[in-house]
Amino acid sequence: MKIQRHLAPTAAPLSLRDLLRALLGLIRGRHVRAQIESEIKRYFGVGHVFLLSSGRAALATIVRALAATSSRRKVIIPAYTCFSVPSAIVKAGGQVVLCDVDPHTLDFDFANLQRVVGSDTLCIVSPHLLGQAADIPRAKAIAKPYGIPVIEDAAQAMGRKIKEGWVGTIGDVGFFSLGRGKNITAGSGGVVVTNSNDLAAMLSKIYADVPEESFLRRVINAVVVCAMTLLIHPRAYWLPAGLPCLGLGETVFDPNFPMRRLDGIRAGLLRTWRQRLEQSNEDRVRHAELYLSGFRQDEKQLDPVRVPGVAYLRLPIVMPGVQEKQDLCVAGKNQGLGVSALYPAPISKIPELRAMFEGQQYPGAEVLADRLVTLPVHHYVDGHDIARICRVLHEIVSSAQHLPSDRLRRLTERPAAPSKIREAHASNRGQ
Ligand SMILES: Cc1ncc(COP(=O)(O)O)c(C=O)c1O
Structure with missing residues (x-):
């Protein structure tokens, strides 16, 4: 464990004031939740909103609602x-x-989607991975002949607007996550949004049976959120990052998660959600642009297609090879740069599911599992961090072969120096 400035790969800060506001949710929880629901309706221009304990609870509620009539x-x-x-x-x-997915866009491989869709398909869950907008109209066009609804997984893209509208509201139904490292957080939470009255009627029936969080669980949640708020700061993050037992950043397959409504404390944490969402996404856009201006020509060409003006949750970059990915992650970890891989394997390789996909190939997913790295863009990142990350990236991308370990060590120990990016960031902040 190294005591140093240490960035989390992703973070959504909460202030002391947010924590105090959460207390109001302890006494007037249902009222606060109803208020947040109507604010979300107005902001995203949707007719129906349901607040749940997590993004996965939101998705499970949607799938149950669709399955109830099919x-x-x-x-x-x-x-x-x-x-x-x-x-x-x-x-x-x-x-x-x-x-399969297309590493160039992080969206579906649409030729493959056309092949897997059929008259026995209940729904399609379309990804907006890392804030990169999926082509929902294209997914809908493929789904339409079969009467299949498209669910937008906007867990990582809350507050992103594209020409068709707010991400999450373009498909038949969508959901956002309010988990720890999302665009904004309530510690955890999920939001279902839809304009379909028929679907909303089914969702209401399912939601009516979703229990409230117990009092003990609410108290535990509040303590966890307080700890998270303190420890996510770069001055403190070295501590949780050095404790593998916390499983930070791990993605697990576990269908036994709790399905609850969003509790009052969490709803209370969302009292200033609009300002926080806009600020968080502005920071993300600005930081992503600093990276893009710091990337060299060969790095700009690495997948996926990245464009300025996007509030990435984490900036994606598909490294030239597996070794380069590992080198970047090791260097990032040693220097506390918040650089990290995303998911370790395609879904087809999850041990509990792999028998279902025996003999099937997902080459796009393999590429991402092997070579996708994400760079931090959240509120706590500054121009100095971005300059350091770009420098490590330059070294690794420009070395065609595996770095000998002594060179990698030098790379991770080099003191940071000011750069153009840092200056650019400082002048951005001064504006
Ligand atoms: C793409 C995607 N979908 C769904 C979820 C589930 O959200 P939650 O963690 O709030 O259950 C996540 C969570 O990280 C996610 O990244």
Whole structure:
């Protein structure tokens, strides 16, 4: 464990004031929750909002609502995504069907989607991975002949607006996550949004049976959020980062997660959600642009296609090879740079699910599992960090072969120096 400035790969800060406001939710929880629901409706221009204990609980609620009026059970999801996604499908009684992804866009491989979709498909879960917007109109066009609804997984893209509208509101139904490292956080939480009255009627029936969080659980949640707020700061993050037993950043397949409504304390934490969301996404856009201006030509060409003006949750970059990915992650870890891989394997390789996908190939998902690295863009990142990360990246990308370990050690120990990026950041802040 090294005591040093240490960035989390992703973070959504909460202030002391937010924590104090959460106390109001302890006494007037239902009222606060109803207020947040109507604010979300107004902001995103949707007719119906349901607040749950997590993004996966939100997705499971949607799948249950769809399955309640259909005999179909197959749910198409990306072959590379958060393991919570298949967990939610299995929890809801669905059958996971995989569609390969395109490392160039992080979206579905649409030729593959066309092949896997069928008259027994219940729904398609379309990804907005890391804030990179999926092509929902294209997914809808493929789904339409079969009468299949498209669920937008906007867990990582709350507050992103594209030409079709707010991400999460373009498909038939969408959900956001309010988990620890998302665009904004309530410690954990999930939001279902839809404009479909029919679907909302089914969602209301399912939601009516979702229990409230117990008092003990609410208190535990509040303590966890307080600890998280303190420890996510770069001056303190070395501590949780050095404790593997916490399993930070791990993605697990576990369909036995609790399904609850969002509790009052968490709703209380969302009192200033609009300002926080806008600020958080502005920081993300600005930091992503600093990276893009710091990347050299060959790095700009690495997948996926990245464009300025996007509030990435973490900036994705597909490294030239597996070794380069590992080198960047090791250097990032040693220097506390918040650089990290995303999910360790395609969904088809999750031990509990792999028998279902025996003999099937997902080459796009394999590429991402082997070579995708994410760079931090959150509130706590500064220009100095971005300059250091870009410098480590330059060294690794420009070395065509595996770095000898002594060179890697030098790389991780080099003191940081000011750079153009740092200056650019300082002048941005001064504006
Ligand atoms: C793409 C994606 N979908 C769904 C989820 C589930 O959200 P939650 O962690 O709030 O259950 C996550 C969580 O990290 C996610 O990244």
